[in-house]
Amino acid sequence: MIEAWRAARGVLRSMRIYNADRTHAAAMDRLYGGFIRRGDLAFDVGAHVGDRVACFRRLGARVIAIEPQPALAMSLRVRFGFRPGITIERAAVACAPGDIELMVNVDNPTVSTASKDFIRAAEDASGWREQRWTKSIRVRATTLDALIARYGEPSFIKIDVEGFEAQALAGLTRPVAALSFEFTTIQRDVALAALFRCEALGYKRFNAALGESQTLVHPEWVAARTLKQWFLALPYAANSGDVYARLA
Numbered sequence: 139m140i141e142a143w144r145a146a147r148g149v150l151r152s153m154r155i156y157n158a159d160r161t162h163a164a165a166m167d168r169l170y171g172g173f174i175r176r177g178d179l180a181f182d183v184g185a186h187v188g189d190r191v192a193c194f195r196r197l198g199a200r201v202i203a204i205e206p207q208p209a210l211a212m213s214l215r216v217r218f219g220f221r222p223g224i225t226i227e228r229a230a231v232a233c234a235p236g237d238i239e240l241m242v243n244v245d246n247p248t249v250s251t252a253s254k255d256f257i258r259a260a261e262d263a264s265g266w267r268e269q270r271w272t273k274s275i276r277v278r279a280t281t282l283d284a285l286i287a288r289y290g291e292p293s294f295i296k297i298d299v300e301g302f303e304a305q306a307l308a309g310l311t312r313p314v315a316a317l318s319f320e321f322t323t324i325q326r327d328v329a330l331a332a333l334f335r336c337e338a339l340g341y342k343r344f345n346a347a348l349g350e351s352q353t354l355v356h357p358e359w360v361a362a363r364t365l366k367q368w369f370l371a372l373p374y375a376a377n378s379g380d381v382y383a384r385l386a
Contacts, residue, residue, distance in 0.1 A: 184298040186210055187214075205227075206252075241254070301325050343385075345365070354382070
């Protein structure tokens with residue numbers, strides 16, 4: 139009962155942070171409107187509490203929301219289950235299908251992860267030391283290729299899976315028009331691996347946004363080597379953000 143209450147409190151906390159600010163939602167619509175048009179298909183990998191799901195739907199896309207955590211998947215069903223154009227897929231996204239272990243942060247479920255390296259990196263990191271992953275569960279894993287085979291090719295894929303981004307991208311063998319993946323400064327190696335994977339898939343132009351700013355940092359899209367230099371020069375305090383990749 140206590141754990142269920144903590145999980146519910148964590149979900150509500152995340153919903154307040156990510157869904158309550160209308161100015162933030164408008165900025166998100168402007169950013170993602172550069173990738174998504176009415177009638178498009180979009181994947182939200184690591185949908186968490188659904189702020190991107192809501193944005194993609196406002197832009198007129200059909201949305202596949204992929205989320206492995208029971209509490210978050212339930213909150214997505216409560217919020218979006220009755221709405222047309224949104225499908226909720228309870229699964230993790232990995233390099234291969236099967237079952238994987240998910241380490242759950244009950245008090246802050248949006249940082250639950252399938253990466254033990256992510257947890258090790260957070261142990262002694264400023265701003266992360268208070269986080270605790272106190273529970274592990276087995277969850278179904280699928281791949282981006284399998285999701286595309288099931289639902290069709292999206293125009294945009296957003297990936298936010300707490301240090302598991304390179305693993306998720308390893309399950310994509312053909313590029314879609316554009317995608318994004320989260321990075322953190324406590325795991326620069328993971329971000330670089332994800333960037334190199336995007337290059338191998340054929341992505342040519344890159345940009346990034348810091349934190350939840352919803353603002354691209356480069357006025358013009360840049361090559362992978364330029365983004366790599368920018369990323370490596372980021373101060374540790376930058377903490378996190380998203381890299382955006384497009385084919386042209």
